[in-house]
Amino acid sequence: MTTIREIYHDGFDLYEPAWQSLLQTAGLTSDDPVTRTFGLFDNDQLVGTVGHLGPIIKQVAILSDYQGGAAFNELLSYMMNYLAEQQIFHYFVYTTPTHRAAFEHLGFSLIAQTDGVVLLEQGLGNFERYLQRLKAKLHPGPTAAIVMNANPFTLGHQFLIQQAAQENQQVLVLVVATEASLFTYQERLALVQAGTRVLTNVTIASTENYLVSAATFPTYFLKERAPLKVAAVQARLDATIFKHYIQALNINKRYVGEEPESPVTQIYNTTMQATFGTEIQLIIKPRQRNGTEIISASKVRQAIQAGDLTKLQTLVPPSTAHYIQAHLTDLQHRREDFQ
CATH class of the missing domain: 3.40.630.30 (Gcn5-related N-acetyltransferase (GNAT))
Incomplete structure (x- = not known):
C-alpha cells in the first residue's frame, strides 16, 4: 500500500x-x-x-x-x-508534450504548447476569462502592448511607455504579477500607474499567471543564474502564449527595450521576434541613458542598498523616488536575491 x-x-x-x-x-x-x-x-x-x-x-x-x-x-x-x-x-502545470494527455485526463486544459513544453491549467478562472477582463478595459481598435516587471518603475520604463503612447491609438501595459522581485506586485503596479497617470491612452493591467510568470518563464527571475538553453525554451512558450491569445485583443505591436546587459532578456527579445513573425510587430527601442550609463532597474536597486538618494533622482521618476525615499529602510532590509 x-x-x-x-x-x-x-x-x-x-x-x-x-x-x-x-x-x-x-x-x-x-x-x-x-x-x-x-x-x-x-x-x-x-x-x-x-x-x-x-x-x-x-x-x-x-x-x-x-x-x-x-x-x-x-x-x-x-x-x-x-x-x-x-x-x-x-493551478498550473508546466510539463513536456508527452505528459499532456495524462494531465488532460485529470481535467487540465491546454493554454499553450511548443515542441518542448506544455502549459496547462485547472480550477477557478481560466485564460479566456482573463482575456475578457482585459478586453473590457480597452477601446475597440488596434492596440500596442508592453509587458514589464518594473522592479521598480524607472525613467527607462516611463520613456518606453511614452514613446508607445505617442505612436499608437492606445497602449496596454501589463505588469508582471509574479512575486519574485524586491518590490511587491502591488508596489510595482502602483508605481507604474503613478508614473503614467498623464497618459490618457494608456491602460495598466496585470499579467496574472499568463505572461513572464513563474508558470511560463521561471528562468526570467533567475537572470544571470539561469541556464540559457532552458531560458530559450521558456521564452518560446511565453511568446507563443502572447501570439495566440493576446492577439485576440487586437494587439498588433509589442514594445520592448533593447537589452545589452541581460543574456536572458536578449534571448527573450530574439525569441519573440522569431515567434511573432509578421503577425505581431516587435518594436525594440534604444534604452534610456543617464549620460553614458544605461538606466536599469538593477542600478536603482543597487542605489537603494547604498542609500544613494542622489543617484536615484537620475534613474527614476519623481513618483518612484518619493516612494523609495519614504520606504528606504524597509526596502534595504528585504531579501537581496533580486539585486
Missing part, C-alpha cells in the same frame, strides 16, 4: 538521494525552486514525487515500475487537495 508524505530536502533528509535520482531520471532538476515537495512511498521506498511553487505544480516524477496511471493520479489528486487546503483553487 502506498502513502504520501512531505519530503524535507534540505541536504539531511534520508530520502534526498532517491528524490534527486527520481528527478534526474525524469529529466528534471533538483535546483528548480519549490514551496513544498511530497513523496509517494511504497513501504519505505520513494517511488514518486510532486512539488509546487505557489499555484504551479511541478517536479512530477514516478519510478518506471509504477508508471501507468494509478501512482500519477494519486500524486496529483493529493497535490490538488493540498492546494485547496492552502486556499489555492486555480
